Amino acid sequence: xxxxxxxxxxxxxxxxxxxxxxxxxxxxxxxxxxxxxxxxxxxxxxxxxxxxxxxxxxxxxxxxxxxxxxxxxxxxxxxxxxxxxxxxxxxxxxxxxxxxxxxxxxxxxxxxxxxxxxxxxxxxxxxxxxxxxxxxxxxxxxxxxxxxxxxxxxxxxxxxxxxxxxxxxxxxxxxxxxxxxxxxxxxxxxxxxxxxxxxxxxxxxxxxxxxxxxxxxxxxxxxxxxxxxxxxxxxxxxxxxxxxxxxxxxxxxxxxxxxxxxxxxxxxxxxxxxxxxxxxxxxxxxxx
Amino acid sequence: xxxxxxxxxxxxxxxxxxxxxxxxxxxxxxxxxxxxxxxxxxxxxxxxxxxxxxxxxxxxxxxxxxxxxxxxxxxxxxxxxxxxxxxxxxxxxxxxxxxxxxxxxxxxxxxxxxxxxxxxxxxxxxxxxxxxxxxxxxxxxxxxxxxxxxxxxxxxxxxxxxxxxxxxxxxxxxxxxxxxxxxxxxxxxxxxxxxxxxxxxxxxxxxxxxxxxxxxxxxxxxxxxxxxxxxxxxxxxxxxxxxxxxxxxxxxxxxxx
Amino acid sequence: xxxxxxxxxxxxxxxxxxxxxxxxxxxxxxxxxxxxxxxxxxxxxxxxxxxxxxxxxxxxxxxxxxxxxxxxxxxxxxxxxxxxxxxxxxxxxxxxxxxxxxxxxxxxxxxxxxxxxxxxxxxxxxxxxxxxxxxxxxxxxxxxxxxxxxxxxxxxxxxxxxxxxxxxxxxxxxxxxxxxxxxxxxxxxxxxxxxxxxxxxxxxxxxxxxxxxxxxxxxxxxxxxxxxxxxxxxxxxxxxxxxxxxxxxxxxxxxxxxxxxxxxxxxxxxxxxxxxx
Numbered sequence: 091x092x093x094x095x096x097x098x099x100x101x102x103x104x105x106x107x108x109x110x111x112x113x114x115x116x117x118x119x120x121x122x123x124x125x126x127x128x129x130x131x132x133x134x135x136x137x138x139x140x141x142x143x144x145x146x147x148x149x150x151x152x153x154x155x156x157x158x159x160x161x162x163x164x165x166x167x168x169x170x171x172x173x174x175x176x177x178x179x180x181x182x183x184x185x186x187x188x189x190x191x192x193x194x195x196x197x198x199x200x201x202x203x204x205x206x207x208x209x210x211x212x213x214x215x216x217x218x219x220x221x222x223x224x225x226x227x228x229x230x231x232x233x234x235x236x237x238x239x240x241x242x243x244x245x246x247x248x249x250x251x252x253x254x255x256x257x258x259x260x261x262x263x264x265x266x267x268x269x270x271x272x273x274x275x276x277x278x279x280x281x282x283x284x285x286x287x288x289x290x291x292x293x294x295x296x297x298x299x300x301x302x303x304x305x306x307x308x309x310x311x312x313x314x315x316x317x318x319x320x321x322x323x324x325x326x327x328x329x330x331x332x333x334x335x336x337x338x339x340x341x342x343x344x345x346x347x348x349x350x351x352x353x354x355x356x357x358x359x360x361x362x363x364x365x366x367x368x369x370x371x372x373x374x375x376x377x378x
Numbered sequence: 379x380x381x382x383x384x385x386x387x388x389x390x391x392x393x394x395x396x397x398x399x400x401x402x403x404x405x406x407x408x409x410x411x412x413x414x415x416x417x418x419x420x421x422x423x424x425x426x427x428x429x430x431x432x433x434x435x436x437x438x439x440x441x442x443x444x445x446x447x448x449x450x451x452x453x454x455x456x457x458x459x460x461x462x463x464x465x466x467x468x469x470x471x472x473x474x475x476x477x478x479x480x481x482x483x484x485x486x487x488x489x490x491x492x493x494x495x496x497x498x499x500x501x502x503x504x505x506x507x508x509x510x511x512x513x514x515x516x517x518x519x520x521x522x523x524x525x526x527x528x529x530x531x532x533x534x535x536x537x538x539x540x541x542x543x544x545x546x547x548x549x550x551x552x553x554x555x556x557x558x559x560x561x562x563x564x565x566x567x568x569x570x571x572x573x574x575x576x577x578x579x580x581x582x583x584x585x586x587x588x589x590x591x592x593x594x595x596x597x598x599x600x601x602x603x604x605x606x607x608x609x610x611x612x613x614x615x616x617x618x619x620x621x622x623x624x625x626x627x628x629x630x631x632x633x634x635x
Numbered sequence: 636x637x638x639x640x641x642x643x644x645x646x647x648x649x650x651x652x653x654x655x656x657x658x659x660x661x662x663x664x665x666x667x668x669x670x671x672x673x674x675x676x677x678x679x680x681x682x683x684x685x686x687x688x689x690x691x692x693x694x695x696x697x698x699x700x701x702x703x704x705x706x707x708x709x710x711x712x713x714x715x716x717x718x719x720x721x722x723x724x725x726x727x728x729x730x731x732x733x734x735x736x737x738x739x740x741x742x743x744x745x746x747x748x749x750x751x752x753x754x755x756x757x758x759x760x761x762x763x764x765x766x767x768x769x770x771x772x773x774x775x776x777x778x779x780x781x782x783x784x785x786x787x788x789x790x791x792x793x794x795x796x797x798x799x800x801x802x803x804x805x806x807x808x809x810x811x812x813x814x815x816x817x818x819x820x821x822x823x824x825x826x827x828x829x830x831x832x833x834x835x836x837x838x839x840x841x842x843x844x845x846x847x848x849x850x851x852x853x854x855x856x857x858x859x860x861x862x863x864x865x866x867x868x869x870x871x872x873x874x875x876x877x878x879x880x881x882x883x884x885x886x887x888x889x890x891x892x893x894x895x896x897x898x899x900x901x902x903x904x905x906x907x908x909x910x911x912x
Contacts, residue, residue, distance in 0.1 A: 101749025230870030
């Protein structure tokens with residue numbers, strides 16, 4: 091998919107303009123009330139400035155958000171309790187551990203499903219149905235249950251992330267492994283290739299694009315999982331914890347900056363996977 | 379004149395430079411003629427058909443369809459187009475597919491139904507009105523596609539290799555039926571094909587084209603009479619015309635290298 | 636002794652499932668997965684009871700079932716709050732919004748080319764994180780949860796509808812052009828029906844997303860009802876049987892929702908090659 095720069099730039103710029111206008115509109119009433127209480131009634135030019143610089147905005151202006159992000163990342167030492175980098179790392183370490191676990195499990199299970207028909211018939215419907223179960227709703231259960239086993243902070247969150255990753259990776263990998271056409275499979279059979287040989291020579295390379303599709307979804311899901319896992323027990327550290335604390339104490343900028351950080355982290359990691367996907371696709375160019 | 383082309387040209391701009399799909403085509407087709415277009419790939423026969431249908435625009439020259447510009451003719455729904463594939467919409471029944479152009483033209487339901495039934499009878503598909511395209515064989519789908527092209531009774535029929543994907547016997551059958559249809563309705567037909575026997579069997583005139591640039595190499599008159607049973611394909615007169623067409627084609631192919 | 640019996644039964648179940656896996660057909664094909672599920676439930680029950688697993692770690696299926704019956708009233712209230720209000724409203728608005736924007740972007744290709752990369756980017760973001768902000772904007776009650784659901788269901792619908800509108804082939808476009816059909820007629824007769832398989836994919840994908848969105852949004856604060864709210868509060872009180880009861884309810888609701896959509900898909904896209912034998 092070729093990304094054309096001009097339409098993207100225009101739409102992004104338009105969204106930015108909408109953002110600023112919305113910030114002014116949404117913060118107007120709050121600012122007006124605050125001003126009225128102190129006996130001021132500023133003209134609209136002053137109001138513009140005030141709505142875009144309010145301490146607890148309903149919607150911060152882009153520059154406010156950028157400033158807050160800068161203040162909580164670059165301006166603070168990484169080990170500080172208030173540093174967003176510190177919080178992001180806490181969440182990310184759980185997410186990545188879960189991602190590794192879940193993806194591995196998914197790959198293994200997909201391989202098993204493709205080779206064992208019994209497993210496919212009995213397991214696949216449940217795997218599909220597991221998607222209808224709101225997995226994130228299990229977060230409190232897992233946290234409490236594993237918490238009682240005293241595994242520390244990271245592993246309960248990682249388990250939730252792993253569960254969220256496992257489905258897209260399994261489905262993607264299974265579809266990829268099953269995708270070689272009859273022609274290629276028959277050809278390998280005429281060479282008396284063993285199942286292992288067919289797997290490594292044919293199924294695995296063909297499955298890579300599908301696998302990466304699943305990995306991208308899984309990465310985003312594992313980050314969401316780690317964030318949500320921080321909510322039920324009122325964790326003290328991590329991006330989810332920051333979101334929760336911000337909403338409890340009405341620190342709206344804190345909420346927005348935590349969210350922006352989470353979005354940045356997520357987009358970067360998924361972007362890296364997409365890059366890897368494109369490099370692999372280029373190496374395999376011509377292979378179906 | 380049903381179709382009149384004068385100095386008609388179409389040049390495509392491609393990554394490897396301009397390609398002259400058609401160059402200086404001069405052709406006049408009278409109403410009621412059955413004209414086949416035959417030639418190697420890239421000779422422009424499909425391009426010419428698409429120009430008549432206003433699915434492409436020429437880069438030079440003049441084209442008149444029923445005395446109007448191609449665009450006006452398209453807006454006036456002067457022709458029915460039959461594509462290389464049946465192109466029936468799978469979510470509509472056969473009857474509903476045939477009614478589609480009538481629906482777009484805003485014709486009321488009762489009349490749509492009646493006309494569709496009539497056209498399906500014409501192509502011997504009555505009884506299959508409620509079936510869906512995938513339930514029909516390739517030959518039947520082609521016939522349904524023709525019925526659809528006839529739905530609003532255009533005077534002009536444009537057919538782009540409609541029987542290409544079918545086997546020999548089915549093809550013979552459909553050729554017979556098309557001939558009978560043409561004799562009965564007296565429409566003007568422009569027919570693109572790869573098959574020499576098909577062209578000679580069906581047409582009153584055969585236009586042999588050659589590529590690079592696309593142009594007319596020869597026009598062969600095909601006066602075998604209006605009554606043409608399939609056996610006519612073994613008569614000397616038929617074979618003579620076919621031989622002439624074949625020679626023209628061979629010459630056209632020799633430009634290909 | 637009972638352990639030996641359990642192992643034997645497990646092996647027997649394994650063989651049975653292996654045999655059942657050979658059955659074909661829409662009803663018989665369910666035999667293997669059902670047997671598998673039943674075996675899993677039985678195993679769960681056995682392990683929990685035999686090993687006296689504490690309720691806080693994992694309650695037995697029987698305990699969960701009992702709790703569901705005993706607290707049916709509360710379950711209904713939560714279902715009403717979360718599913719009937721937040722999920723359904725958010726799902727409808729989000730899917731409709733994504734669909735309409737896709738139609739607009741289809742009309743204005745420049746917009747489509749600019750939006751598509753952004754929509755794909757949005758798919759990699761933790762959208763559920765806007766829940767506290769929605770609470771700030773819309774209050775604690777269900778509209779803020781519905782807003783989260785709107786945000787989560789909007790982008791998959793947009794992306795899939797755009798992909799679906801591109802699905803109708805060149806032949807179909809030429810056909811409509813030969814009928815001098817306008818943009819609207821072409822959209823209605825050809826492009827929208829051809830897009831239905833893609834649209835239904837998005838509708839199906841959005842169903843669990845909507846449910847998750849509403850429940851998780853409630854983790855961030857909710858009035859005294861709702862499935863997410865109940866899960867969070869009962870979990871903190873260690874009343875795990877109630878938590879599992881709510882999960883089971885959510886699973887049932889999610890499956891029913893998804894199943895209804897799958898049935899609608901079958902009816903609307905019966906003509907697609909993937910549904911034909």
